[in-house]
Amino acid sequence: MKKIELVIFDCDGVLIDSEMVSGTVFISELKRYDIHLPERVFFERMIGRSFDQAIATIREETGKAPPPEFKEELRAALLARFEQELKPIKGITTLLSGLKTKRCVATSSDPVRAARSLAITKLSDYFGPNVFSATMVKKGKPAPDLFLHAAHALNTDPQHCVVIEDSAYGLMAAKSAGMTAWHFSGGSHFQAGYSVSDTVERDASYADMAEILGAATALHLV
Numbered sequence: 001m002k003k004i005e006l007v008i009f010d011c012d013g014v015l016i017d018s019e020m021v022s023g024t025v026f027i028s029e030l031k032r033y034d035i036h037l038p039e040r041v042f043f044e045r046m047i048g049r050s051f052d053q054a055i056a057t058i059r060e061e062t063g064k065a066p067p068p069e070f071k072e073e074l075r076a077a078l079l080a081r082f083e084q085e086l087k088p089i090k091g092i093t094t095l096l097s098g099l100k101t102k103r104c105v106a107t108s109s110d111p112v113r114a115a116r117s118l119a120i121t122k123l124s125d126y127f128g129p130n131v132f133s134a135t136m137v138k139k140g141k142p143a144p145d146l147f148l149h150a151a152h153a154l155n156t157d158p159q160h161c162v163v164i165e166d167s168a169y170g171l172m173a174a175k176s177a178g179m180t181a182w183h184f185s186g187g188s189h190f191q192a193g194y195s196v197s198d199t200v201e202r203d204a205s206y207a208d209m210a211e212i213l214g215a216a217t218a219l220h221l222v
Contacts, residue, residue: 006156011107013166016121017087019189025078033066043194048167050108050140079116088121091209096126098222104130106150141169144177168196175201
């Protein structure tokens with residue numbers, strides 16, 4: 001395996017156990033506009049994607065789209081729930097505390113949501129300013145743009161990056177960027193039925209952070 005100089009973490013479903021709450025709030029908020037989105041669609045087509053991509057999916061599936069103010073309304077409702085319920089992924093602080101190499105976050109969430117999510121779960125200090133959002137690039141996941149942007153910002157060749165992702169779109173983006181892709185399936189949404197097809201390329205799969213810590217240790221990253 002190539003030498004790893006930068007570990008890129010997805011946020012939702014990797015650092016924070018947020019996807020189940022996000023899905024519940026998203027679907028509930030849409031109902032206020034008489035838009036009824038099946039939970040299945042959220043799981044299959046929206047996890048790991050940007051807000052604009054999610055709205056395009058909603059339009060495709062229902063023939064409707066919420067008004068422009070929906071973005072702010074959704075964020076407010078979601079962060080209110082996060083304040084009460086959001087937790088870090090089990091074992092993530094142990095990994096982050098021991099990590100010796102560069103690290104950053106590359107998320108489909110907007111900067112405000114990402115910053116608050118990391119603050120609520122007390123993970124902000126592990127990343128400082130190195131939190132990159134899909135709003136910073138032209139195309140979100142599964143395009144490689146976001147991961148390439150993060151690698152460039154931290155002066156790292158893509159081939160020396162490893163990406164930790166829970167979603168199919170994230171894994172696709174990582175491989176398209178020429179990076180090592182580790183799939184993490186320890187979030188609660190996997191217990192609820194979310195899955196990633198075996199046809200989606202990845203370099204390794206891990207069911208919990210203890211397994212990733214072991215892999216990182218073997219590579220002398222911790």
